[in-house]
Amino acid sequence: xxxxxxNIDAIVVGAGPAGIxxxxxxxxxxxxxxxxxxxxxxxxxxxxGGAVYLNSIKSILPNSFNTAPYERFIVNxxxxxxxxxxxxxxxxxxxxxxxxxTVMRPKFDAWMVEExxxxxxxxxxxxxxxxxxxxxxxxxxxxxxxxxxFAPVVILAxxxxxxxxxxxxxxxEFFPKDMVLSVKExxxxxxxxxxxxxxxxxxxxxxxxxxxxxxxxxxxLTEKKKKYPxxxxxxxxxxxxxxxxxxxxxxxxxxxxxxxxxxxxVLEKFKSHPVVKKLIAGAESNEYSAHMIPEYGxxxxxxxxxxxxxxxxxxxxxxxxAHFEGTNFAIESGKLAGETAIIALNLGKYRHNILKVYEExxxxxFVLKDMKSYRNVVExxxxxxxxxxxYYPDKMGEFFETLHxxxxxxxxxxxxxxxxxxxxxxxxxDLFRDFRAFIKLFFxxxx
Amino acid sequence: MDIEKKLIxxxxxxxxxxxxxxxxxxxxxxxxKVCLNICPANVYKQGVCTExxxxxSENNGTIDSITVEYENCLECGACRVACPYGAIDWKYPKSxxxxxxxFT
Numbered sequence: 001x002x003x004x005x006x007n008i009d010a011i012v013v014g015a016g017p018a019g020i021x022x023x024x025x026x027x028x029x030x031x032x033x034x035x036x037x038x039x040x041x042x043x044x045x046x047x048x049g050g051a052v053y054l055n056s057i058k059s060i061l062p063n064s065f066n067t068a069p070y071e072r073f074i075v076n077x078x079x080x081x082x083x084x085x086x087x088x089x090x091x092x093x094x095x096x097x098x099x100x101x102t103v104m105r106p107k108f109d110a111w112m113v114e115e116x117x118x119x120x121x122x123x124x125x126x127x128x129x130x131x132x133x134x135x136x137x138x139x140x141x142x143x144x145x146x147x148x149x150f151a152p153v154v155i156l157a158x159x160x161x162x163x164x165x166x167x168x169x170x171x172x173e174f175f176p177k178d179m180v181l182s183v184k185e186x187x188x189x190x191x192x193x194x195x196x197x198x199x200x201x202x203x204x205x206x207x208x209x210x211x212x213x214x215x216x217x218x219x220x221l222t223e224k225k226k227k228y229p230x231x232x233x234x235x236x237x238x239x240x241x242x243x244x245x246x247x248x249x250x251x252x253x254x255x256x257x258x259x260x261x262x263x264x265x266v267l268e269k270f271k272s273h274p275v276v277k278k279l280i281a282g283a284e285s286n287e288y289s290a291h292m293i294p295e296y297g298x299x300x301x302x303x304x305x306x307x308x309x310x311x312x313x314x315x316x317x318x319x320x321x322a323h324f325e326g327t328n329f330a331i332e333s334g335k336l337a338g339e340t341a342i343i344a345l346n347l348g349k350y351r352h353n354i355l356k357v358y359e360e361x362x363x364x365x366f367v368l369k370d371m372k373s374y375r376n377v378v379e380x381x382x383x384x385x386x387x388x389x390x391y392y393p394d395k396m397g398e399f400f401e402t403l404h405x406x407x408x409x410x411x412x413x414x415x416x417x418x419x420x421x422x423x424x425x426x427x428x429x430d431l432f433r434d435f436r437a438f439i440k441l442f443f444x445x446x447x
Numbered sequence: 448m449d450i451e452k453k454l455i456x457x458x459x460x461x462x463x464x465x466x467x468x469x470x471x472x473x474x475x476x477x478x479x480k481v482c483l484n485i486c487p488a489n490v491y492k493q494g495v496c497t498e499x500x501x502x503x504s505e506n507n508g509t510i511d512s513i514t515v516e517y518e519n520c521l522e523c524g525a526c527r528v529a530c531p532y533g534a535i536d537w538k539y540p541k542s543x544x545x546x547x548x549x550f551t
Contacts, residue, residue, distance in 0.1 A: 038542050040460075045522060047551035105551045128542035145542055161524040163539070174528045181525045183487050185453070186550040244550060256485055257529050263487040264450050287550045288453035290487035290523040 008034050008151040010341050011142055013129045013164060015042040017052075018313025018330035018337075019157030020112040021060045023121040025338025031345055033121055034149065035113075036142065038128040043109025046159075047184065047291040049237045049246060049324060051102045051209060056328035060335060061115055069111050070101035071241035072207025076199060080236075080275065082215030083397030087275045093199075102207055102239045102246075129158070132168055132309070138350060139168060139308035152350045153341040154309045157334060160292045162315035170311060171302030176253040178296040180321065183263045184248030185271075187283035191243045197279070198240055205242070211324075212236030212249075214393035215273040216266065221259050230259045233385045236270055237324070238279060247271070247280055250293055250321065252382065263290065293326070294319055298375035304362065305355040310337040320370050322377045329367050336361040373445045380437045387434045391426065450489045454519050462544040465517035467526075473534035474513045485529040488519040521546050 010026050012019045015037035026033040039045045051074060057065040078091040117123055133141040133148060141150035142164075156164050160179075165171050195201070198208040216234060220227045233252040238245060251266055270276055294317040301317055304310065312318070313330035320329065340358035344350045362368045381388055402418045467490070474480075482491040494514035522545055527537035539545070 038539055039545075040543050040547070043551075044547045044549075045545070047548060104549075106548055126543040128539055161527070161537075163537075176529055179525070179528055181485075181487065181523065184551070241550075246550075253485070253525060253528060256525075257481055260484050262450075262484050262489075263525075264453065264489075285453070285456065287456050287548065289457070289546075289548055289551045290521045290525070291551075292523050292525060292528070 008032050008149060009345050010034075010153045010155060010338075011036065011149055011151040012155045012157055013142065014157035014159060014313070014315070015039075015113050015123065015125070016046055016109055016157060016159065016313060016330060017112060017327050018315070018334035019155070020109075020116045020121075021331045021334030022155045022157060022310075022312055022338040022341070023334075024060055024116050024119060025335050026341055027116070027119050027121050029338070029342035029345075031342060034151070035116070035121060035123050036127040036129055036144065036149070037113075037123070037125045040126050041106065041110055042113045042125070043105040043107065046105040046109055047182070047289040048105060048326065049184075049209075049239050049248065050105075050327070051100045051239060051324070052108065053325075053328045054099055054101060056331050060331050061112075064115055067111075068101075068103070069107040070103055070205070071244075072102050072200075072205050073097040074100040074102070074209050075206045076208040078208070078210045080210050080212045081393035081396050082212055082273055082275055083394045084217060085274060086397060087215075088393070088396040088400055097206065100209075102209070102241050104241065104244075129164060132164055137307055139306070152308060153344055155334075155337050155341060156309060156311045156315050157313045157330070157337075158315050160294045160314040162311070165302055165311050165315055168306055168309055170304075170306055170309075171317075174296075176257045178294065178300070179253040180250040180293040180295050181253045181256060181263055181290065182248055182250045182293055183267045183290045184246055184288070185267070185285050186241075186287045186289075187245045187247065187280050188286050189243060189245055189280075189283040193282065194240060194243060194245065200240070207240045208238075209240070210236070210238040210279075212238070212270070212276070214389045215276065216269055216389065218269060219259060219261055219266075230255075231386055231390050232256065232259055232261055232266055233382050233389065234266055234270070236276070238276075244286070245280060245283055247276070253292070264288075293321060295321060295378050297378060298368070298371040301371075305340075305352060305358050307351045307355075310340060310355060310358050312337040318367055318371065320374055322374055322381075325370075329371075332365055332367050333362060336365065336367075376444060377441055380441055384434055384437050387430065391430075395422065395425075454488060457519075457521070458547045458549060459518060460544045460547060461518045462541050464541075465515055466538050466540040466545070467515050467517045467520060468536040468538075469513055469515060470534045470536070471512050473532050475511060477532060477534065479531055480513075481529045481531060482513065482526050482535070485525050487523060487525065488521045490516050490520050491526065492516065 009031035
C-alpha cells in the first residue's frame with residue numbers, strides 16, 4: 001500500500017491567534033508548517049471587544065511581545081449597572097498597566113503573522129480551505145480553491161463557524177442557544193477628549209474598559225395580540241484605543257430569534273441610554289462589525305481531535321466569556337495543539353490514540369480547568385437574566401437614590417419604603433432562586 | 448443611525464457571485480423568516496419575484512422570495528445557525544473577497 005508522501009509536516013487552517021501559536025510551536029519544534037488564511041491580511045475578518053492579555057502574548061512570543069501594536073493599557077475597569085436613567089458603577093482604578101492592552105485585530109493578527117514568518121513559518125493568505133482530504137479514516141490534507149496540500153497533521157484554527165470541524169464530524173450542528181452574536185461600532189474621538197473623559201493620564205497609553213449590565217428596557221414581543229416586555233440577554237462593553245472607542249454588545253442569539261429583535265436595534269437602544277450616550281458623545285462612528293462567540297461551553301464541547309486532525313481556539317469553542325477571555329485560550333490551545341502535533345510527527349503516528357494527548361494537555365492547563373469551573377455560568381446567568389439585567393441594576397439605582405435624595409422625609413420612613421419594595425416588587429422565590437444560582441456557581445468555580 | 452448608514456463605513460471586496468445561496472423552495476413556505484431579523488447587516492430582505500412559473504398560474508406571476516444582498520455580509524454566521532430549516536447554503540466568500548475590517 002502506497003503511503004501518502006508529505007513534504008509539509010503540518011497544515012494550520014486560520015491565521016488568528018490560535019493558528020499562529022500552533023504554527024510557531026511547530027516551527028520551533030523543528031517542523032515544516034504552512035498556515036492557510038482565507039483573508040488577504042490576517043485579522044481583517046476577525047473582531048472582538050477588545051483587549052489581549054500580555055502574559056498570554058508573552059507565553060508564545062517571549063522575545064517580541066512588547067513590540068506588538070498595543071493601543072492602550074487598561075488601568076481602569078468599570079462594571080456599570082444601568083437603570084432607566086443612570087447607573088451604579090463599580091470601578092477599579094490604577095490597575096497594573098502591564099497586564100491587559102487593547103488592540104485592533106487587523107493590526108494585531110497581522111503582527112503575529114509577521115512574527116511567525118520571521119521564525120520561518122510559511123504563510124499563505126488569500127487561501128480558502130474548502131474541504132479536508134481523508135485516507136483510511138485519517139485526515140491527510142486539505143483542498144483549497146486552487147490546489148491540494150498534504151500533511152499528516154492538520155490543525156483547524158478556523159474560528160467560531162469552523163465548517164471544517166463539522167465536516168470531519170467533530171461537532172454537531174449549532175443552535176441559537178449555542179451562540180452569542182456580538183455587534184460593535186468603533187468611534188473616532190479626539191485624544192485629549194478621550195483621555196479626559198476616561199480619566200486617563202494625558203500623553204500616556206493608559207486605557208479604560210467598561211462592562212455594562214442592563215439598560216435595555218423597552219423591547220416587546222407581540223403574541224396573540226398582546227405585548228409582553230422582554231429583556232434580551234446582552235452584556236455591553238466599551239474599550240478605549242489611542243484615539244478610538246469601541247462600543248458593543250454580546251447578545252444571546254436565542255433571544256434575538258425568539259424575541260424577533262434585530263441585533264442593531266439592540267445596539268441602538270443601548271447607545272441611547274443616557275449613560276452610554278455620554279460616553280460616545282461627539283465621537284464619530286467609523287466602522288460597524290459583527291461576529292459570533294461560541295457559548296456552548298464545557299458541557300457541549302466538540303471532540304478536540306480525530307485521526308490526523310486537531311482543533312484549537314474558537315473553532316473548538318474554547319472561551320470564557322464571563323471574563324472576556326478568548327484570545328488567551330486560543331493562544332494556549334494553539335500552543336498545545338502544536339506540541340501534540342510534534343509528538344505525533346516524532347512518532348510517525350497520527351491517529352486519535354496519539355492525538356488524545358492534546359486533550360490531556362488542555363485538561364491540565366487553565367483552558368479546560370477554567371471552562372470546567374465556569375461550565376454552568378452562562379446558562380445560569382441566562383436563566384436569571386431578569387435579575388441580573390433588570391432587577392438588581394434597578395434596585396441598585398433605587399437604593400442610591402434613597403440614600404442621596406435629601407427631602408423632608410425622615411430616614412426611617414425612606415429606608416423602610418425602599419426595603420418594602422424589595423419584598424413586594426417580586427416574589428420571595430425569585431430571591432431564593434438568585435441565591436441558589438449564586439451559591440451553585442460559587443461552589444462550582446471554587447471547588 | 449439606521450443599518451444602511453452603519454454599513455457605509457464597512458469596507459468590502461465584492462465577489463461577482465453570492466457566497467450565500469438560499470433554497471427558495473423552503474423560504475417560500477417558511478413562516479418564521481428568522482433571517483430577516485437576525486442578520487446584523489440586513490442581507491436578507493423580503494422580495495417579490497415576478498418570474499412566472501409554469502405551475503404557478505394562481506399566483507398572478509409573483510412569487511414571494513428572499514433577496515440576498517450578499518455584498519453587505521459580515522460573515523458572522525448568525526443566519527446559518529438561526530435558520531430553523533437549513534435553507535441557507537452558507538459558505539465563506541471566495542478567498543480575498545468579502546468584508547475587510549480596519550478597526551476591529
